[in-house]
Amino acid sequence: EVQLLESGGTLVQPGGSLTLSCAASRFTFSAYAMTWVRQAPAKGLEWVSTIGDDGSLTHYADSVKGRFTISRDNSKNMVYLHIKSLRGDDTAVYYCAKPMGVAGLNWFESWGKGTLVTVSS
Amino acid sequence: AVQMTQSPSSLSASVGDRVTITCRTSQDIRNHLGWYQEKPGKAPQLLIYDASGLQSGVPVRFSGSGSGTNFTLTISSLQPEDFATYYCLQDYTYPRFTFGPGTKVEIK
DSSP: OOEEEEEOOOEEOTTOOEEEEEEEESSOGGGSOEEEEEEOTTOOEEEEEEEOTTSSOEEEOTTTTTTEEEEEETTTTEEEEEEOSOOGGGOEEEEEEEEOSSTTOOOEEEEOOOEEEEEOO | OOOEEEEOSEEEEOTTOOEEEEEEESSOOTTOEEEEEEOTTSOOEEEEETTTEEOTTOOTTEEEEEETTEEEEEESSOOGGGOSEEEEEEOTTTTSOEEOOOEEEEEO
16 A cells, blocks of 8 residues: 655744655655645645656646745655745645556545644744 | 636535535636545545546445536435545646635535
């Protein structure tokens, strides 16, 4: 069974930065694009960023472009999300997600349990 | 950007009811729509992909239909474990995605 384990969420002051990590296992990590999705308290789901299987292509939601950086290390089966200039509306649970295994089926089939980022002074 | 709406935003229903949730998009996305179920404290679960494909392991009481700009998720006979929030998701603009705002299904 696919495992995704996020970490790095914490309480951060506005304007601060942090890096979230997602450790992947039990699948061929280097064959899949990986995505971060977030959910603010009492709000809906929001796609944040996707990185291609080899890390050469990255994509961001307009709401985070310029402040968030997604990266991956295929030798370690890890995907990261570096966040800077944190704002209150970045407070959310951040999920790491893996797509279905069939080419062209991009739906997020596997999710981690999420890591909570709280931005507050 | 593709805009998503869902209706209703919430509904109350009883066990055994047939429930229908609608998702509409601002442009034609063909069949590039999925549905997710989310329960408090748990990660979302994929129910339907490509508008009508039933994800492995998902009960057959869940079904999806539609194409273009209008889509529906139907639960044929609501069960106690189905009380949750449901989201549609488009991947027509892959690798950029958009979630709908969600529909909360509550117990009547």
